[in-house]
Amino acid sequence: MAMTAATTEVTTEPVLSVGAPSLEDGVAMWRLAADTGVLDVNSRYAYLIWCRDFAATSVVARLDDQVVGFITGYRRPAAPDTLLVWQVAVGEAARGRGVAGRMLDTLWSQVPDIAYMETTVTPDNEASIAMFTAFARRNSTEIRRSDLFASDLLGDGHEPENLYRIGPIPNEAPLSTEGR
Numbered sequence: 001m002a003m004t005a006a007t008t009e010v011t012t013e014p015v016l017s018v019g020a021p022s023l024e025d026g027v028a029m030w031r032l033a034a035d036t037g038v039l040d041v042n043s044r045y046a047y048l049i050w051c052r053d054f055a056a057t058s059v060v061a062r063l064d065d066q067v068v069g070f071i072t073g074y075r076r077p078a079a080p081d082t083l084l085v086w087q088v089a090v091g092e093a094a095r096g097r098g099v100a101g102r103m104l105d106t107l108w109s110q111v112p113d114i115a116y117m118e119t120t121v122t123p124d125n126e127a128s129i130a131m132f133t134a135f136a137r138r139n140s141t142e143i144r145r146s147d148l149f150a151s152d153l154l155g156d157g158h159e160p161e162n163l164y165r166i167g168p169i170p171n172e173a174p175l176s177t178e179g180r
Contacts, residue, residue, distance in 0.1 A: 014064045015063070015064055016094075016097070016102070018061045018062075018102055019059060019106070020055045020058065020059060020110070021051045021055050021060040021070065022051060023048060023052055025051055026047040026048035026051040028060075028066075029047045029050070029051070029067065029072075032069070032090075032091050033047070033089050035089075035092070056111065057073045057074050057075055057083060058070065058071060059106050059107045059110070060103075061094065068090065068094035068099065069088075069090040069091060069099045070103070071089075071103045071104065071107050072086040073086055073107060074086065075111070076118070079116070080113070081114050081116060082115075082116040082165075082167075083107070083111050084117075084118045084119065085107070090103075101138075104131065104135050105135070109171075111171070112171070115167050115169060116168060117166040117167060118166070120148055120161035120163055121162055121164055122158075122160065124159060139166070139169045141167055142167075143165070143166045144165045144166075146162065147162060
């Protein structure tokens, strides 16, 4: 009598992780920005510098080991309690999985001593407006919109950039992020 072994194929979902970017992530961030088709793409050099000098105020999302999203941000020199989010990008393979919201939440939690988040968004970017509005809602705070940069300042037919200010938001980030 012959016996056959039953085989079970196990498939695993890619693991999403979010954390500070490394210098090597700069090239992937540049490619993602270009692939969105909507972001103002900076030079490759700029993303490398960003990863070197602003890693503590930026994040990348990885599915397994592949960079599938990023947020660049910085602490405003004139308002050190404010984190300005400059760019948010999510690759096509990761869209619809809540990656942008998770990156925003992770970024907020890793930057100490901030109470406000700011970003600029063009009036036609409904996805970004919805994402930042949802972030404000999750943190039980308000979001205020004001005009910041008019189209004529930005040139080349660029839409105006409206400033969205979110907060105040309690921030429980530790004062030191060593060992993270």
